[in-house]
Amino acid sequence: MARSTETPYAIETRALCRVFTRVSEGKGRVVRWPGSRRGEGGPVRQQIQALDRVNLTVHTGEVFGLLGPNGAGKTTLIKVLATLLLPTSGEARVLGLDVVTDPVAVRERVGVVSGGEVSGYGILTVRENLWLFSQLHGIPSREARGRIDELLRAFGLWEYRDTRMSRLSTGFRQRLNVARGFVSDPDVLFLDEPTLGLDVEVARTIRAHVREWVSTRPGRTVLLTTHYMLEADELCDRVAVIDRGRIVACDTPAALKRLLATDVMLRLRTTLPPAAGDGERDGAVRRLETILSGQPGVRQVSARLRPSDGSVELFLLLADDAGVGGVLGAIESTGGRVLELHKPEPTLEDVFLKLVGRRLDEGSNGAGES
Numbered sequence: 001m002a003r004s005t006e007t008p009y010a011i012e013t014r015a016l017c018r019v020f021t022r023v024s025e026g027k028g029r030v031v032r033w034p035g036s037r038r039g040e041g042g043p044v045r046q047q048i049q050a051l052d053r054v055n056l057t058v059h060t061g062e063v064f065g066l067l068g069p070n071g072a073g074k075t076t077l078i079k080v081l082a083t084l085l086l087p088t089s090g091e092a093r094v095l096g097l098d099v100v101t102d103p104v105a106v107r108e109r110v111g112v113v114s115g116g117e118v119s120g121y122g123i124l125t126v127r128e129n130l131w132l133f134s135q136l137h138g139i140p141s142r143e144a145r146g147r148i149d150e151l152l153r154a155f156g157l158w159e160y161r162d163t164r165m166s167r168l169s170t171g172f173r174q175r176l177n178v179a180r181g182f183v184s185d186p187d188v189l190f191l192d193e194p195t196l197g198l199d200v201e202v203a204r205t206i207r208a209h210v211r212e213w214v215s216t217r218p219g220r221t222v223l224l225t226t227h228y229m230l231e232a233d234e235l236c237d238r239v240a241v242i243d244r245g246r247i248v249a250c251d252t253p254a255a256l257k258r259l260l261a262t263d264v265m266l267r268l269r270t271t272l273p274p275a276a277g278d279g280e281r282d283g284a285v286r287r288l289e290t291i292l293s294g295q296p297g298v299r300q301v302s303a304r305l306r307p308s309d310g311s312v313e314l315f316l317l318l319a320d321d322a323g324v325g326g327v328l329g330a331i332e333s334t335g336g337r338v339l340e341l342h343k344p345e346p347t348l349e350d351v352f353l354k355l356v357g358r359r360l361d362e363g364s365n366g367a368g369e370s
Ligand SMILES: Nc1ncnc2c1ncn2[C@@H]1O[C@H](COP(=O)(O)OP(=O)(O)OP(=O)(O)O)[C@@H](O)[C@H]1O
Pocket: 020, 021, 022, 048, 049, 050, 068, 069, 070, 071, 072, 073, 074, 075, 076, 077, 366, 367
């Protein structure tokens, strides 16, 4: 298919689905693998709906964030868009090009960086690695040299330009990995958890570079996945919240936070009910959560035990202030004592909790397994 110059979208998906089949030993919920007999406990096939009817449009020039817990489907979406995986059904276009019928043309115009992986050759120096990638992309030598120097400086790698990659610390290898994504100056750059595990300063450098790249090179688009709220909030023009393969919300960070404008948020720290022994602590936390969920005006509760001091952190969303007294009374009735109480301004984390019903760091419990 020829490139469409009409589309204002860098990325467009319609009812995009991707299903994986996982074969595992032991008990499963779904289909028995042919050949195994009922009751034998043989291998079972499990269907995992990693992407579930995803409709998404990303405008040219946007930094667009996909925010979701582990297993939500973020990497799968990037792999489909970057033509590394075929969709099971639905449509996906990058720069107007269909990823299924026109994969080569898509690949010529996109770049992919996976923060968790380090690509490159240990035997080559930092500069040689970038040079190699520039030549694989067919960048004219002069242009490549200038760009590589720029990237070495922007990512704090200048000092190490002649050091073999194998001699670099993990953090510097990751910088090199992300810098590599910019060498070909792609029209669309997919960054899968670009700052995963990096220290705060390096993560900030990378975010600053992404911003600058998009603002100084018109027509460039970034789709990044993250489960760092701050990253999504600071860097992204728009954010799609993804959970179990589904997009549950998509808007600017500010508009997403406005979703909570009418709600009252409370963060509390309490003691555990005194009767709870070591082995019963988790049960006691869940009981407290259940009791509070039943209070008038309470829309959402999330409770977590703090291993450091055995206290309980509670996050509550209330319909209005009138529910606060009931919440405090309910905590006291369980024998718990309130140690701290805050009424904070909403963050993207709160939005996520409201939309998805659990915290981002609680994971996905297996995306859309059936
Ligand atoms: N090759 C595969 N085979 C079977 N299941 C897979 C495969 N790749 C991904 N999955 C499953 O699909 C779901 C979505 O995975 P995906 O890696 O896209 O999530 P994610 O949001 O990127 O999570 P993470 O942040 O942990 O990388 C998960 O349940 C995962 O176990």
